[in-house]
Amino acid sequence: DTTNALDALSQEGLSEEPVQQEKEAAGSGGGGTWEVVVAGGRKKQRCRKGQKKVVEVDHDDELEGAEDDENGDIGGYERQREHPFIVTEPGEVARGKKNGLDYLFHLYEQCREFLIQVQNIAKERGEKCPTKVTNQVFRYAKKAGASYINKPKMRHYVHCYALHCLDEEASNALRRAFKERGENVGAWRQACYKPLVAIAARQGWDIDAIFNAHPRLAIWYVPTKLRQLCHAERNSAAASSSVSGGPDHMAF
Amino acid sequence: DTTNALDALSQEGLSEEPVQQEKEAAGSGGGGTWEVVVAGGRKKQRCRKGQKKVVEVDHDDELEGAEDDENGDIGGYERQREHPFIVTEPGEVARGKKNGLDYLFHLYEQCREFLIQVQNIAKERGEKCPTKVTNQVFRYAKKAGASYINKPKMRHYVHCYALHCLDEEASNALRRAFKERGENVGAWRQACYKPLVAIAARQGWDIDAIFNAHPRLAIWYVPTKLRQLCHAERNSAAASSSVSGGPDHMAF
DNA sequence: AGAAGGACCAGTGGTCCGTA
DNA sequence: AGAAGGACCAGTGGTCCGTA
Numbered sequence: 387d388t389t390n391a392l393d394a395l396s397q398e399g400l401s402e403e404p405v406q407q408e409k410e411a412a413g414s415g416g417g418g419t420w421e422v423v424v425a426g427g428r429k430k431q432r433c434r435k436g437q438k439k440v441v442e443v444d445h446d447d448e449l450e451g452a453e454d455d456e457n458g459d460i461g462g463y464e465r466q467r468e469h470p471f472i473v474t475e476p477g478e479v480a481r482g483k484k485n486g487l488d489y490l491f492h493l494y495e496q497c498r499e500f501l502i503q504v505q506n507i508a509k510e511r512g513e514k515c516p517t518k519v520t521n522q523v524f525r526y527a528k529k530a531g532a533s534y535i536n537k538p539k540m541r542h543y544v545h546c547y548a549l550h551c552l553d554e555e556a557s558n559a560l561r562r563a564f565k566e567r568g569e570n571v572g573a574w575r576q577a578c579y580k581p582l583v584a585i586a587a588r589q590g591w592d593i594d595a596i597f598n599a600h601p602r603l604a605i606w607y608v609p610t611k612l613r614q615l616c617h618a619e620r621n622s623a624a625a626s627s628s629v630s631g632g633p634d635h636m637a638f
Numbered sequence: 639d640t641t642n643a644l645d646a647l648s649q650e651g652l653s654e655e656p657v658q659q660e661k662e663a664a665g666s667g668g669g670g671t672w673e674v675v676v677a678g679g680r681k682k683q684r685c686r687k688g689q690k691k692v693v694e695v696d697h698d699d700e701l702e703g704a705e706d707d708e709n710g711d712i713g714g715y716e717r718q719r720e721h722p723f724i725v726t727e728p729g730e731v732a733r734g735k736k737n738g739l740d741y742l743f744h745l746y747e748q749c750r751e752f753l754i755q756v757q758n759i760a761k762e763r764g765e766k767c768p769t770k771v772t773n774q775v776f777r778y779a780k781k782a783g784a785s786y787i788n789k790p791k792m793r794h795y796v797h798c799y800a801l802h803c804l805d806e807e808a809s810n811a812l813r814r815a816f817k818e819r820g821e822n823v824g825a826w827r828q829a830c831y832k833p834l835v836a837i838a839a840r841q842g843w844d845i846d847a848i849f850n851a852h853p854r855l856a857i858w859y860v861p862t863k864l865r866q867l868c869h870a871e872r873n874s875a876a877a878s879s880s881v882s883g884g885p886d887h888m889a890f
Numbered sequence: 891a892g893a894a895g896g897a898c899c900a901g902t903g904g905t906c907c908g909t910a
Numbered sequence: 911a912g913a914a915g916g917a918c919c920a921g922t923g924g925t926c927c928g929t930a
């Protein structure tokens with residue numbers, strides 16, 4: 387089993403490898419213009435605790451073009467983070483050091499492709515075959531060079547992707563509204579819950595069934611918070627309908 | 639969340655509770671006559687390493703009737719194991735300190751009932767709902783007094799239960815044959831693999847699909863060894879059919 | 891020797907919180 | 911302040927091996 391060797395490899399030099407095969411796989415967004423962050427020449431900047439918020443002004447400004455390698459520096463490259471997301475309209479490409487929401491949703495499609503590859507390998511080998519995007523899939527994605535995919539990020543925005551899958555019109559409208567109001571990504575993300583709960587309400591509150599009924603969504607775990615919101619909302623809906631003498635009175 | 643308190647409880651005094659609600663739930667076996675092992679009055683017998691196989695003769699003989707509690711003894715009851723299984727015919731009740739195979743299969747039905755209860759509780763609470771017999775279900779079974787159910791045992795015989803579900807005739811015939819030959823449980827258990835692999839061969843080798851298509855079997859994880867046997871057999875079947883010039887030639 | 895099951899272990903789902 | 915993601919943690923699937 388070569389997993390460990392490959393895992394170790396994935397810790398190094400990943401960011402060397404620009405990912406451009408996804409050009410044509412692009413969802414609705416601007417084809418091929420999504421930026422790929424390349425390891426910059428920045429020195430290590432650990433251990434500067436205590437001097438927060440000082441000299442941070444142009445701190446983030448000079449690291450676009452990987453201005454030639456400084457390999458003499460022990461420690462080598464500083465690992466680069468992905469640019470943060472901003473709220474973009476459908477089809478809009480984020481400019482500057484930002485990523486747009488079409489790119490975000492595209493990451494979910496990429497994970498699906500990695501899952502399919504993992505499934506094919508498992509079937510070939512007669513091993514257990516995952517039906518969801520598991521740790522194994524994230525590991526595989528890293529190994530395959532998609533270092534910009536990671537579990538916390540994907541889990542964080544699953545419900546946003548769910549809305550995109552289940553009601554693209556509503557999702558698009560929400561994006562336009564939040565962009566217009568100048569809201570940040572966090573606010574948009576929060577706002578994605580409400581229309582999903584409304585969808586669940588219309589379909590008997592079974593959010594798991596709703597996810598599972600959609601082929602692209604079925605591979606994602608239902609986020610805990612979405613599940614909780616559906617449950618809470620179902621109960622209060624039931625309570626108010628029982629107060630108002632509705633027909634579907636519940637026993638608690 | 640009261641899980642921990644309940645878990646702690648399940649460590650104590652479980653064996654106090656005879657399980658007789660399963661009388662009528664009995665599968666094909668002798669209704670209500672399956673023994674329930676009750677904690678006997680045996681003293682602790684730990685820490686006697688080094689003197690193996692000495693004075694073990696009538697060691698296992700006096701603990702049927704829980705001959706009155708010795709609670710003054712610190713440490714209390716010695717936990718009692720279930721009687722070992724023997725190969726029985728369908729409908730045959732094991733006699734002596736043995737359990738029969740109808741009882742074994744009944745344990746799988748009980749686990750299914752515990753799973754259903756866990757699922758109902760989860761749905762009520764809007765929590766994640768298991769589709770398989772998980773650790774959580776085994777914990778619940780213990781908590782509910784079914785101390786004789788445990789994960790290693792259930793996993794050990796899953797494929798035997800699978801054969802019982804998928805081809806009861808074949809399963810019954812195998813039991814009769816192995817009983818007649820005086821084979822032990824281990825030999826019978828080993829023999830259950832072969833007809834399962836034959837079933838898989840007839841259905842395109844997808845053992846997961848076969849399990850999932852059967853409502854009582856779908857809740858059990860496919861045992862690793864069964865999966866491996868199907869895989870190995872598929873490959874050698876493919877190899878020989880490709881040698882013999884068969885129509886479904888495979889590419890490796 | 892044959893068998894039951896406590897208990898361990900590698901890798902999981904889940905997400906916090908130190909980081910930039 | 912807002913956001914990305916390394917890394918941790920409780921509880922899982924899997925089954926070995928000390929026990930009877």
